[in-house]
Amino acid sequence: VTGKPVVISTWDTGLAANKGAWEVLSSKGTALDAVEAGVRVTESSVNCCVGLGANPDRDGFVTLDASIMDHQFNCGSVAFLERIKHPISVARRVMERTPHVILVGVGAQEFAVAQGFPLEDGKLSDDARKEYDKWLKKSEYKPVINIENTKGSSAAGGVAGEYAVGAAAPARLPNGEWNHDTIGMVAMDARGDLSGSCTTSGMGFKMRGRVGDSPIIGAGLYVDNEVGAVAATGQGEDVIRICGSHTVVEFMRHGFSPEEACKAVVERIVRIKKEKSADIQVAFIALNKKGETGAYAIHPGFSYAIKNDNEERMVVAKSYFE
Numbered sequence: 001v002t003g004k005p006v007v008i009s010t011w012d013t014g015l016a017a018n019k020g021a022w023e024v025l026s027s028k029g030t031a032l033d034a035v036e037a038g039v040r041v042t043e044s045s046v047n048c049c050v051g052l053g054a055n056p057d058r059d060g061f062v063t064l065d066a067s068i069m070d071h072q073f074n075c076g077s078v079a080f081l082e083r084i085k086h087p088i089s090v091a092r093r094v095m096e097r098t099p100h101v102i103l104v105g106v107g108a109q110e111f112a113v114a115q116g117f118p119l120e121d122g123k124l125s126d127d128a129r130k131e132y133d134k135w136l137k138k139s140e141y142k143p144v145i146n147i148e149n150t151k152g153s154s155a156a157g158g159v160a161g162e163y164a165v166g167a168a169a170p171a172r173l174p175n176g177e178w179n180h181d182t183i184g185m186v187a188m189d190a191r192g193d194l195s196g197s198c199t200t201s202g203m204g205f206k207m208r209g210r211v212g213d214s215p216i217i218g219a220g221l222y223v224d225n226e227v228g229a230v231a232a233t234g235q236g237e238d239v240i241r242i243c244g245s246h247t248v249v250e251f252m253r254h255g256f257s258p259e260e261a262c263k264a265v266v267e268r269i270v271r272i273k274k275e276k277s278a279d280i281q282v283a284f285i286a287l288n289k290k291g292e293t294g295a296y297a298i299h300p301g302f303s304y305a306i307k308n309d310n311e312e313r314m315v316v317a318k319s320y321f322e
């Protein structure tokens, strides 16, 4: 198969990340190199939702999760990783240089340092410090995932459709809150091979040690080079319980389009959560072997960015709730 290169990634920050990935894809690089380079852009951004600038756990520490998967079922991830700037690259080293798939916590950090990744100072970013101080006043343990539409945060106010690049909103809302904490990216290279990546600070003010869906292969990310590649964002617990990204891939295997497959899995979550679905956001992005893309969310306002040879745009996905 000779695919046309394409990359898609979650939320408005996906635009900048796609640019990073495109540099690799447009020069005939591999999808694997592209998805690593792409999300590193987001991990590097200061005061962003992902990486060391993000909101901490409820004890005041930023703890990071990331995963990566290639076209040959090779996969690697890190979870509960502290003071390392590029968890996605550590995940790739786990995949390529260890016999394992997942490393967590201190072990993951020691591995990263042994691999030459600098140990950062662990200080919170200015924005995260402010958010944490605000949170400490009440110290409520209510880890509720952000639901974009209620804040009017995302591209073009969250109405489903396609938007010019200029419509993308900044990652942080005027009131100082993030509109998300994760970037998931899936790509196809010129050879038609697929890869995916996912990196996150997890849910803000989570319990110490909490790990979400993003570093769980099959939940936050899954790639089957015969079928397609999928990444998830939103309330990780509810993605894990249905092996979300893997399930989307399986629907595509049985003939669903990327959007139909994402929709079927979102509907499954809604059936499980019943009325509690009103309080959670989950969204999937999917890319199939033909290079077709799609997404679906529980709530309106979930945006994702697409880049290929001809275009660069934002799409606000359709959703279960209108």
Ligand code: SD4
Pocket: 179, 180, 181, 182, 200, 201, 202, 203, 211, 212, 213, 214, 232, 233, 234, 235, 236, 237
């Ligand atoms: C998690 N899925 O840790 C991540 C959070 C997320 O936008 O996607 N936030 O549960």
